[in-house]
Amino acid sequence: MRGEREEVKGMKKGLYLWAGLLGLVLILQLIPVNNLLFAKKIVPLVWQCCYLIIAATSLNLVVGCLGQLSLGHCGFMAIGAYTSALLSLWAQRAGVFSHKESVAYIVVVLISIVAGGLLAGLVGLAVGIPALRLKGDYLAIITLGFGMIVVNLINNLPFAGMDGLSLGSAASGLYKTGLGFSNRLLVKYLWIALLGTTGAMTLMFKFMKSRFGRNVRAIRDDEIGAAACGINVPAYKVGTFALSACLGGVAGGIYACFMSALTTGSFAFTNNGILNSTFLVAMCVLGGLGSLSGSAIAAAIMCLLNYLISQTGLNSLPGWIGLAFSYPMLIYAVVLVVIIIFMPGGLTGGREISLKAVIGKFGARLK
Amino acid sequence: MKKMSVPETTVLYRRYIEQMAAGGSPVLRTEGLGITFGGLKAVQDFNIEVYPGELLGIIGPNGAGKTTVFNLLTGVYRPSEGAIYIGDRLMNGSPPHRFVEMGIARTFQNIRLFSSMTVLENVMVAIRDHSYSLVSALLGLPQCARGEGELRRRAMELLEIFDLGDKWDTVAGSLPYGRQRMLEIARALATGMKVLLLDEPAAGMNPVETQELLSYIGRISREFRVAILLIEHDMSLVMNVCRRIQVINFGETIALGLPEEIACNKQVIRAYLGGDLAGGE
Ligand SMILES: Nc1ncnc2c1ncn2[C@@H]1O[C@H](COP(=O)(O)OP(=O)(O)OP(=O)(O)O)[C@@H](O)[C@H]1O
Ligand SMILES: [Mg+2]
Numbered sequence: 351m352r353g354e355r356e357e358v359k360g361m362k363k364g365l366y367l368w369a370g371l372l373g374l375v376l377i378l379q380l381i382p383v384n385n386l387l388f389a390k391k392i393v394p395l396v397w398q399c400c401y402l403i404i405a406a407t408s409l410n411l412v413v414g415c416l417g418q419l420s421l422g423h424c425g426f427m428a429i430g431a432y433t434s435a436l437l438s439l440w441a442q443r444a445g446v447f448s449h450k451e452s453v454a455y456i457v458v459v460l461i462s463i464v465a466g467g468l469l470a471g472l473v474g475l476a477v478g479i480p481a482l483r484l485k486g487d488y489l490a491i492i493t494l495g496f497g498m499i500v501v502n503l504i505n506n507l508p509f510a511g512m513d514g515l516s517l518g519s520a521a522s523g524l525y526k527t528g529l530g531f532s533n534r535l536l537v538k539y540l541w542i543a544l545l546g547t548t549g550a551m552t553l554m555f556k557f558m559k560s561r562f563g564r565n566v567r568a569i570r571d572d573e574i575g576a577a578a579c580g581i582n583v584p585a586y587k588v589g590t591f592a593l594s595a596c597l598g599g600v601a602g603g604i605y606a607c608f609m610s611a612l613t614t615g616s617f618a619f620t621n622n623g624i625l626n627s628t629f630l631v632a633m634c635v636l637g638g639l640g641s642l643s644g645s646a647i648a649a650a651i652m653c654l655l656n657y658l659i660s661q662t663g664l665n666s667l668p669g670w671i672g673l674a675f676s677y678p679m680l681i682y683a684v685v686l687v688v689i690i691i692f693m694p695g696g697l698t699g700g701r702e703i704s705l706k707a708v709i710g711k712f713g714a715r716l717k
Numbered sequence: 718m719k720k721m722s723v724p725e726t727t728v729l730y731r732r733y734i735e736q737m738a739a740g741g742s743p744v745l746r747t748e749g750l751g752i753t754f755g756g757l758k759a760v761q762d763f764n765i766e767v768y769p770g771e772l773l774g775i776i777g778p779n780g781a782g783k784t785t786v787f788n789l790l791t792g793v794y795r796p797s798e799g800a801i802y803i804g805d806r807l808m809n810g811s812p813p814h815r816f817v818e819m820g821i822a823r824t825f826q827n828i829r830l831f832s833s834m835t836v837l838e839n840v841m842v843a844i845r846d847h848s849y850s851l852v853s854a855l856l857g858l859p860q861c862a863r864g865e866g867e868l869r870r871r872a873m874e875l876l877e878i879f880d881l882g883d884k885w886d887t888v889a890g891s892l893p894y895g896r897q898r899m900l901e902i903a904r905a906l907a908t909g910m911k912v913l914l915l916d917e918p919a920a921g922m923n924p925v926e927t928q929e930l931l932s933y934i935g936r937i938s939r940e941f942r943v944a945i946l947l948i949e950h951d952m953s954l955v956m957n958v959c960r961r962i963q964v965i966n967f968g969e970t971i972a973l974g975l976p977e978e979i980a981c982n983k984q985v986i987r988a989y990l991g992g993d994l995a996g997g998e
Binding site: 364553556557560561562564565567568570571572574575576577578579580581582583584700 | 791792793812813814817818822823825829830831832833834838841842843845848849851854855856857861864865868904905907908
């Protein structure tokens, strides 16, 4: 039967994915940690890509798949980041681990990230229940406010402050004993980022492919029609929002591993980087609303573009080229505008990218 | 007490109702149902008893309150007075999805399909049983794939009934208008309902499609043993399909009767010709 065949196919695909990941991790272990290009350039880039991919894709769950504009996703990332950072600090004080090469440390890191995700998910639930009664602009404003409140709250938390996280900036001495990875550890524990990303993406894909995801898309297309099909619309909205928040929290946890110090500025509504609530929405639009693979690709592209502009010295080129590259936001804006004009549905037109379809298209073009 | 607006009925009609009542108690029942929108009484003192498997027409001029009645019967609007019972259960204030669970399904006057989803997905969304848990979906357990397979099979079966089987992979929004109406009925059937509410299903259909619709409605009522409530402007369709008719004007029931009685009811004719403007209010 068709269903069973697909079941076998799906399981095989999953198996290949995880085997591939394992292989990649093993190969990565072979590259010497003191390989400069690898350790100093590529690894940090991969970490950035990873948390951006999770953040953008999980936001697309709400903005694209559910069709509700949320402008406070970085608030959930902040909750995840600070929760996991504080948890790991606490574990270090309590003597759970003594040095960062131990198995205990890895366990602490993993638990901290998951806990950060769970807390963010709970907050998402609490925020979603009242907020999702509103629609469109009102919901956008509420979530925008939420993002700002989280940042201000963290800035003023007494225990965060006393532990050196006050005013949003962690005293690195204290922080380094917790979650933050050194350059060496970033290489050694790169698998944590890869595992987190693969896990989160798999979860989201499975969700959207199931009847639950189908119901979410039905709500986006027509809320009243969805309710008339027996879908509990409010519950689905809040549930999807909470799942998105939870994975946003996981992205925050991975971000906290990557950074040597946490500042709340990184979770603002806008800032001069590419990690902020506005830019995450831009990535969703760029990749195609409702396409998880699209937002992952868009996040990776933005990450690479950001790296090219800020790290490769393009801005020191002579003349107007250098000048243009000194204002990266200007370039992003132009790229976004051009893409939205020529590809209104984003890079993917809102559909998921399947490897088979891509190969098929290439094949057709070659002939 | 305000005046009771129960119109007079004929012996023939009462006998028909007695016959229906002998077959079983009403699946859907309202008592003095009413709703007010900012001072406007869109529907008032609406009483209806829907018996299992019956075909009942609701007619009335534009803006009479027919769609509003459907919205009340499906939980889209909360009644400001009166009561709705499904079986013995009082449904006032329940959310729409609870009405579906209790066996009420509907289509909409302005089609509400999931236009970016495929024809098959549209029907799959509405199937209530054969479900699997969230955990098995997230972990990709075999139950999930099996459940999906079963959902697909059931949805395909329904599509075949409406000759939509070969269109299963088409995006619903790109179907021709008449087909979209059929798909909406198929989707409503997928909920496994006891009462099906059709809001002007023939609107925008050409005569051929209307004829097709007629045969589908007959088939649904026979094969699925569901009660059908039909709002329709096409009089010949209503007279052909429905065994009894309830007429609404300005939110009030002005006549109840068998089709041939309604066809020559003076009040109904007056309502449709607009004579009511002078005499009614
Ligand atoms: N949500 C609402 N808010 C305010 N008024 C409403 C609302 N829904 C319906 N009405 C009013 O209630 C009255 C009945 O409308 P309804 O749509 O039920 O008429 P109808 O009998 O279905 O007409 P038609 O044949 O044109 O479909 C109209 O005067 C309409 O303006
Ligand atoms: Mg109407």
